[in-house]
Amino acid sequence: MERYRKINLKLTPQRMAIFDYLDGNKAHPSAEQIYRGIRKKFPTTSFATVYKTLEALKKKGQIHELTIDESRRRYDPDTNYHHHLICLDCKSIVDVNIDFNITIPDDQKYSYDVIGNHIQFFGVCPKCRDNHDSQK
Ligand SMILES: [Zn+2]
Ligand SMILES: [Zn+2]
Numbered sequence: 001m002e003r004y005r006k007i008n009l010k011l012t013p014q015r016m017a018i019f020d021y022l023d024g025n026k027a028h029p030s031a032e033q034i035y036r037g038i039r040k041k042f043p044t045t046s047f048a049t050v051y052k053t054l055e056a057l058k059k060k061g062q063i064h065e066l067t068i069d070e071s072r073r074r075y076d077p078d079t080n081y082h083h084h085l086i087c088l089d090c091k092s093i094v095d096v097n098i099d100f101n102i103t104i105p106d107d108q109k110y111s112y113d114v115i116g117n118h119i120q121f122f123g124v125c126p127k128c129r130d131n132h133d134s135q136k
Contacts, residue, residue: 007057007060007062009053009056009057009060013042014038014042014045014049014050014053015049015053017038017041017042017045018034018038018050018053018054021034021037021038022034022057022063022075022077023077024077025077026078026094026095027092027093028066028074028075028076028084028093029074029075030069030072030073030074030075031047031050031051031054031072031073031075032047032072034050034054034075035047035050038050054075058075061079062077062079063075063076063077063079064076064078064079066084066093068084068086068093068120069086069091069093071091074093078095081099081116082095082096082097083095083096083097083098083100083118083119083120083121084096084118084119084120084121085120085121085122085123086120086121086122086123087123087124087125087127087128088122088123088124089124089125089128089131090125090127090128092125092127094125096119096121100117100119102117102119
């Protein structure tokens with residue numbers, strides 16, 4: 001909560017609820033999921049409010065927007081350097097906290113200043129694997 005206080009967003013109860021929802025959230029929720037979570041406490045919250053708040057947090061570097069789920073954008077309150085493993089079936093996303101120490105050879109840098117990387121691993125989560133197995 002402290003970190004959100006510092007970024008000069010007007011703290012409305014709805015916004016507090018959004019921060020609260022994101023705080024320590026490891027599920028990489030979508031805007032829709034956040035919206036549904038907030039509506040339980042604040043039924044009058046509009047999707048636009050949720051979306052605008054997410055955009056503001058993103059601009060201020062407090063959350064990362066993930067585009068690895070092609071059906072919808074997902075949000076990550078963990079802005080520390082990490083990678084992701086995604087289930088191709090249910091689109092669950094988990095964190096991979098390993099520094100892979102990857103570099104691009106100079107002849108493939110196209111004179112870019114490279115400042116980072118983000119690796120996406122794909123697979124099937126245990127839950128979906130169990131579902132597949134029980135359908136056999
Ligand atoms: Zn899955
Ligand atoms: Zn993450």
